[in-house]
Amino acid sequence: MDDATNTTAATSRPRSHLSIGEVLALLLEEFPDITISKIRFLESQGLIDPERTPSGYRKFYDDDVELLRCILREQRENYLPLRVIKDRLDSGQIDPTNDLVRPAGIADIGDQPANASEVDHTPLDSSLPLSDVPAEATSVVDPSGALRAATVPDDSLLTADELCSVAGIGAEDLASLESYGVITSDRGTYGPDAVDIAKIAKRFLDVGFDARHLRGWKVAADREAGLFEQMIQPLVRQRNPQALEQAREQLAAMDGAGSLLRSALMRAALRPHFDR
Numbered sequence: 001m002d003d004a005t006n007t008t009a010a011t012s013r014p015r016s017h018l019s020i021g022e023v024l025a026l027l028l029e030e031f032p033d034i035t036i037s038k039i040r041f042l043e044s045q046g047l048i049d050p051e052r053t054p055s056g057y058r059k060f061y062d063d064d065v066e067l068l069r070c071i072l073r074e075q076r077e078n079y080l081p082l083r084v085i086k087d088r089l090d091s092g093q094i095d096p097t098n099d100l101v102r103p104a105g106i107a108d109i110g111d112q113p114a115n116a117s118e119v120d121h122t123p124l125d126s127s128l129p130l131s132d133v134p135a136e137a138t139s140v141v142d143p144s145g146a147l148r149a150a151t152v153p154d155d156s157l158l159t160a161d162e163l164c165s166v167a168g169i170g171a172e173d174l175a176s177l178e179s180y181g182v183i184t185s186d187r188g189t190y191g192p193d194a195v196d197i198a199k200i201a202k203r204f205l206d207v208g209f210d211a212r213h214l215r216g217w218k219v220a221a222d223r224e225a226g227l228f229e230q231m232i233q234p235l236v237r238q239r240n241p242q243a244l245e246q247a248r249e250q251l252a253a254m255d256g257a258g259s260l261l262r263s264a265l266m267r268a269a270l271r272p273h274f275d276r
Contacts, residue, residue, distance in 0.1 A: 017051070017059040026065060031072050037187070039068065046181050046219075047071055047086050063096070070096040081229060083222030157189040167198035169205065176211035177201055182218050228254050 018026070020036055027034045042048050043058075048067055051059040067089075074080045074094060088094040158166065164174055177183040182201060183194050201214055228251055235247040 017061050018065070020050075020058050020060065023060045023065055023068065027068060027072070030069070031076070034072065041184075042068070042071060042082070044178065044181055044184060045082050045086065047082060047089070067096045070094065081226060084226040084229070087223050087226060157186075157191060158195065159189065160185075163190045163194060163198060166195055167202055169198055169202050173202075173205055173211070174198070177214070180211050180215040180218070182211060182214045224258055228258075 020039060023039065024034060024036055039048075043050065048064060048071070050064050051061075053059060071082075071085055071089075074085050075082075080088075085094065089096075160171065160174060163169075164171055169177075174183065177198065178185065183190070183197050185194070201211070204214060205211070231254065232247040232250055235243040235250070238244075
């Protein structure tokens with residue numbers, strides 16, 4: 001066999017994996033808005049976990065590509081937020097192989113009965129009213145029920161260096177927090193929520209926690225936020241100012257109640273250490 005034949009055979013031999021650019025090319029026809037940045041963002045959020053070469057390049061296999069297609073379809077067809085998609089992938093409710101029946105998306109919530117394993121969609125007007133939630137429990141919301149960030153103006157965008165300076169953390173700490181999805185950026189800039197998260201994360205880092213330990217709080221917060229989003233979707237779909245205001249009030253009430261419940265559960269779990 002001559003050199004030309006050897007070269008042809010080598011180039012025609014199927015590769016075991018794809019690069020991120022090749023994956024992008026495969027997905028563009030079905031998902032014209034997909035970008036390499038979007039794929040990297042899905043990885044930062046823990047939805048995909050491609051292998052890496054020793055030099056750090058991503059290696060995508062057929063299962064990784066099918067998982068990406070599944071995630072993007074759930075976003076496009078069922079309007080599911082990423083945190084809900086991740087929960088359902090982790091629990092097996094969404095199966096990228098299509099062997100399992102997929103659950104209804106958020107767009108269908110309110111039109112179908114809830115499963116025993118899903119949140120109980122009690123009518124929103126019977127939810128806990130804001131007046132029943134102590135003020136100290138509503139640390140994430142203002143009195144009107146609008147979500148807010150506490151430390152910098154809502155329209156402020158900071159660079160990585162500025163965020164580190166404001167929060168008092170190092171560049172390595174920020175990189176580690178981002179690698180575990182605790183903090184996310186928008187094309188290299190950070191909003192007020194990132195500042196709040198970084199300041200709180202610093203307290204844990206100062207007493208010996210690693211960024212990987214804080215991943216659990218991120219996962220729990222995403223799961224809780226996903227449940228809240230499901231509850232307010234019937235109001236959001238009405239698209240009128242009164243319904244949107246009611247949705248904000250319900251978010252405030254649920255956030256406050258969630259803070260109280262978390263505190264009570266933590267006290268119960270840790271009480272043996274204080275009752276000795």
